[in-house]
Amino acid sequence: MACLYAVSNHIEKHYHIAVIPKKNGGTRKLSVPDILLRTIQRNIVKYVLPERFVSQFATAYRLNASVLMNACPHVGTEQVLKLDIRDFFHSITFQMVYQSAFPAVYYPPAIRMLLTSLCCFMDCLPQGAPSSPAISNLVMKPFDEYMGSWCEERQIQYTRYCDDMTFSGNFDVKKLKLKVKNYLYKMGFELNEQKTKVQRQYQRQIVTGIVVNEKPQVCREYRRQLRAEIYYCGKYGVESHLQRMGISGGGSESPQDPERYAQHLLGKINYVLSVDPGDKYFLEKRDEILLLVKEFRGDSIISK
Template sequence: MGLLAFLQRLFWGAPPRESSMVGRGTAGAPFGDPLSRDNSLSGPATSGQVLYKSRRGVFQNPASNRYAPHGDRTGRGQVVEQSPYRFARRDLPSGGFIDLTGDHRPDVLNQYGLPLLRTPDDLARWLSIPLPRLAWLIGRFDDNHRPQSESESHYHFHWIKKKSGGFRLIEAPKSQLKQIQLQILRGILDRLVPHPAVHGFVPGRSIRSNAAPHVGQAWVLKLDLTNFYPSVSFNRVVAIFRSLGYCREVAIWLGRLTTSAIPSSLNSPDRRMATVWPYLRRHLPQGAPTSPALANLSAFGLDVRLQGLAGAYGLRYTRYADDLTLSGPQRAVAALREIIPFAGWIVRQERFHLNKAKRRVLRRYQQQSVTGLVVNDQLGVPRAEFDRLKAILTNCLRHGPASQNREAHPAFAAHLLGRIGHLASVNPGRGVKLRSLYQQIDWNR
């Protein structure tokens, strides 16, 4: 079984039998063609309700079909008298130890080319760190399960203001933990192939590849996931590592190394509990090198189901981090009244949340932008962005660079050159004009 099929089974469950997929369409088209029915998409509300009921079973992921790791399916482990490995957990009722290595799957690990790690000792040797030090990094000796202060944490915390209002917490791992996370990223996570619709933080893909499928479409539906990283809990991360073949014990240690629990003393700048609330449970930290890959894997089920929804309606679907985009032809406009509720239902089923304030439906007569690029007729940078950058370069030429460096960038010239390079990668002609202005600037003024 390939990685794609394996992860589909993990998040999507066993594929339905052919007979259960044949609905109101023809035998050769299990879903039928929802766009070819005579006025059914623009008819009364009752037709939409019937369609919703007939399609619901296709897009849902019943708990009975979800993947359960082989071996010990309860996750309780086997109670033994002697400690099976260092730092094994105690079973208080019996006084023995709990062996959580029974569901180790070397065949699956070998299939993906992942390191064979069965015990915490194996993990420590692979990371080239003493086991007691590794246990300290995961908080194995901390009964409170979270640091009491920022100085006790293995992360640096920094609040940044969102453009839409409110604050976002950046959690940057300290040097030793960061090196460990980089090894987990290179040795494990980078070997896994994300869903084809994902373009964020994937080598060879970019905002350009994310926007390209939506060029020339009659309408573009933009959805935004709120608190994307904090929505991925510690349990979901452990489940990801277990699905790759690691036993529960190693998966727990890997999960603790790649998630964060904020200190009890941490407050937000606005002193509002609602700002801190999404970060209270152990979660993926925004700022850790492993978080983008783990977030993409945790959203694999979401991508599979939204891709299935798009395919059923003849649409196109992509995701860049927390930005979801669906687009389609004019004949599918009437189906938006079904597609939008379906998409929201799928997002909730996959334990994410939509930011309803950022939902947009962009028509042809509007500027259709996807991840910052215009997609109406061809890929391009918004004219306002080009004009803004051109004005900055012109003023640098006339009045000196210092007059335009209002945000005090330490490397302002490199910053502007990067913005020019981004624009030139999408529109080479405009990039030539901006580079010409850039080369005329006296950076010593």
């Protein structure tokens, strides 16, 4: 217990700032905890935060959650509305965490304060801490339950994957958006207007990377790129393919190491198959890449 208080009293010493590039340009700042604090936060998630608090409409950061779970309710609907919460984690304050993640009905004041201090940094929920995703679901539970109930009464499908909210069905987009905006404002959040998207039936409807017009399917661009990577690995070999791409080298601990690249491909294939388990091409290629991974592992053991 003394260790926990020592860490919480000097929380700033246990973080460092990491800047990573975003896929669509720009950068994102992460507040990354050190090993000690990271271990504490993981234990808080595992032993302190019970799964029962999470809303059924939250489809990320929970047991058996996935992008597919988030996308499936929206398959074959008339229209899809996608809304995004601006600066999601940084908008979740110390007080929000204190009230929602560690409520008085379960914890005495001193323990509530200690746990909140261990999970917050600079008066907000740090993006980069392992406890932040689970806590964000607890903070968003009132919104999820209210909007989920409101939508069900009107035969509208609603899911939330982190800061991405998806609504589908037959509804007035402006009315629904205003409803969401007003409730979020009361909680201390705001919409990222630039990320609002409406997708009609005659357009390609994509929810968390999955096309949902007729059946759940991974975007064709993703599949095409993956097919190309697999093809060139088969034609030139993994190491030669990496050299052709200009990303080879670095030894066994490098992310450009052939074994790691093969594992990376295997992960992407498994993702496609999780959405479409009957895809014959990727089922066949999964077996081929799996053999490659085993061969690389055998070579590395022999070389040692």
